[in-house]
Each structure stands twice: as C-alpha cells, then as structure tokens.
Amino acid sequence: MWNKKLVTIVTEKAIESNLEDSFKDWGIKGYTITDARGKGNRGVRSAVWDQAANIRIEVVTDGKMAELLCERLKAEYYDNYAMILFTVDVQTLRDDKF
Numbered sequence: 001m002w003n004k005k006l007v008t009i010v011t012e013k014a015i016e017s018n019l020e021d022s023f024k025d026w027g028i029k030g031y032t033i034t035d036a037r038g039k040g041n042r043g044v045r046s047a048v049w050d051q052a053a054n055i056r057i058e059v060v061t062d063g064k065m066a067e068l069l070c071e072r073l074k075a076e077y078y079d080n081y082a083m084i085l086f087t088v089d090v091q092t093l094r095d096d097k098f
Helices: 013-026 063-077
Strands: 002-012 032-036 038-040 043-045 054-061 083-092
Touching: 002 013, 002 063, 013 054, 013 063, 054 063, 063 083
Parallel strands: none
Antiparallel strands: 002 054, 002 083, 032 054, 038 043
16 A cells, blocks of 8 residues: 545636646546536636536545645645635555556
C-alpha cells in the first residue's frame, strides 16, 4: 500500500476547462470530475443549469503535490469563484498511477 493524499475540490462548472488547463500546467497526472449539487453559503446549487452547476474534482497525489495544488487553487481561484477544498489521507495499491 502507498500513502497518498486525496484532494477534493467542489467548485463552479463554469471554470472546469480553466482548471483542466491549470492541472496540466502544474503537472497533475490525473483527476476525476463529476457533477455535484448541494447547498452552501452561496445558496442551493443544482446540476440542471450549466451556469449554476457545480463539479466535484478528485485528485490523488503525493503530499507535496497536494499541498502545492491547494496553495495554487487558493491563490488563483478562491477570491473569484465558489470553491471548497479538502484533503484526506488515502492508500493506493499502485504507486505508479499517482
């Protein structure tokens, strides 16, 4: 088993392509994006209308990259977009995939 970090990002669907470009530039090897809906301090967000939709992005990586990813997202996106980040420790069966 290999110790890794799971970074979860919940944010606006409107910036999905920007985030994908950023991930490529930052050396993120892979990620999973799914539609998300819920309620927070900015009100109810549904996945029905693209302009108001949220996405959930999951990135499994090492601790150093997880910390760098969170710092960059906070610096570049937090002030202008609805976004939350959280990390958890995970174990993977294959180190080379992450």
